[in-house]
Amino acid sequence: MMKRFLLGVSALCLVFALAGPAPAAETIKIGVAGAHSGDLASYGLPTVKAVELVVNDINARGGVLGRKIELLIEDDVCKPEVATNTATKLVSRKADVVIGHICSGATKTALGIYKDAKLIAVSPSATNPELTQSGRYPNFFRTIASDDAQAKLGVEFAVNRLKVTKIAVLHDKGDYGKGFAEFARKFIEDGKKARVVLFEGVTPGAVDYSAVVNKIRQSGAEAVIYGGYHPEASSIVAQMRKKNMKTLFISDDGVKDDTFIKVAGKYAEGVYASGPKDTKKNPLAIAAIAAHKKAYNSDPGAFFLEGYAAALAVVNAIQKAKSTEYNALVKALRTNYVNTPVGKIRFDNRGDAIGVGFAMYEVKKGTYVEVR
């Protein structure tokens, strides 16, 4: 009995000896953190695949700075309490840079740990505005636009392009719609070129919106900025148009949906709505999707292109900085443009990507057309 136990132990030792530390030609370690299991895995796994595709390609060409890249893939199940463990693990395994996390909440908890360890994190999908705007996480970057970006786009479009000075801001009282509307109000007030003449929530599912529509008319607004989804938007627009109101209507990607056009019919014409920039025609995006198809025989899922872009940005920064040292990397990420599937991007001082984001669309003859 004892003999067999000893044999087992020595066999184990042997296995560890074989798998032990790699020979000195140090690899560059990129951590990939996010939801890789559980109900939100579909948001995290495409990023893992994207990073793997990029890294395999780089390694096949000899790596970066003459060193191969090694991936440390860690699951946080999208839970903040798990993300602390995930982050600690990546730090102790000496990751040089992290791609992730996926969910805003998990990202936030992990960032504190990375900050103390002087580790950069590039998220493909955490859209919470606080992460960059609070200034608390100088080590954070993202390749997706934040939630407030489309409110900013809507306001700038209304004020600078459509030249309106009186704006009614409406929302559906929901988290998403109200958040959008509050950002819009803030940007209008900060811009000082226009003013908010009405700020109100409407009741989703109400049988009639004529009172709110009357109020918009009474307020003298030249444009309505609406935060929310298409069912209410189509009712409000239809009632406005039936009352011969020419007030412009600007909304968000909850409205930039073909169902809106189908339901609102002729009243949808001329409505503006923002949505993610269309990158389907970007040659890098086409190539990335084709590579995914070749490797996994399927179409990529959510945030695949953003994950691909994050990996490219990180590799490019390491190359430009000629090291994986924190300050040099931060500087490289902020100063060098890199071509990615989501466009040509670099990061601003807060960590948001310049060059990604939302575009404004207008309904013309029953389809959304990007406004140039």
Place this chain on the structure above:
Amino acid sequence: MDYFVELFVGGLTRGSIYALIALGYTMVYGIIELINFAHGEIYMIGAFTALIVATVLAMSGMSGISVLVLAFLVAVLYSACHGFTVEKIAYKPLRGASRLSPLISAIGMSIFLQNYVMLAQTSDFLPFPNLLPELPFMEPYAHIMGSTEFIIVATTAVVMILLTILIKFTRIGKAMRATAQDRNMAMLVGVNVNRIISMTFIIGSSLAAVGGVLIASHIGRINFYIGFIAGIKAFTAAVLGGIGSIPGAVLGSLVLGWTESFATGYVSSDYEDVFAFALLVLILIFRPSGLLGRSTTQKV
């Protein structure tokens, strides 16, 4: 002043919308003291039927007034069948049971009908064609009231008058009043109570279908869930006016519509529902039987 008139007309339209549905609640309650929570779904089924009929007819090349008439007819018939069947399946077997059982059965029926339409159709919003003729009013009035709103208000008025005549002056109306007063006594003097109850469900469901088609044309979109919110609001209106009373249902609906409209217009639409339900609570505190409700005698 102009603004006040706009809000007044908006409230009138909204109130008329509620009234078309509230009449069904109040009639059923008047006869068998049951709150038919599946009534909102009957309204929704009416709207869906009209949509299907209108789509089929539009594909076969028909248009205009004939589509309107056919859609209304089929919607009314189909909803009336549903109302009739719901009563036979869910309420009649429970007529002798305690008052809670049919209430729960009604809620179950409501959920069943929602899911049945969702599975048969879709959970997405569907566009509803504007079946009502659009006659542009002249400009100083155009922004106050459109032709659709006018038709809704007029229909409610006509329906209410017809219903009052039916109940006051016809044989079946007399039988309905008798059943409402005392079901057993009515049975003893030869009133076919089962038929009267079925009749009430058929009339209430037909009105709901008319409401469904008009309202769907007005807001231009439907899905399987529209009956729930409209039903709750109409139920509130019926209680506000005094449930069981027909003029009460109309008055309650108008009061609710105006409250919501003026609260939105002068305060904020954030508080639309707050004002509506605060009003309900206030009225129930000071007039427990509603605005026009009488304690127990003479219900319909």
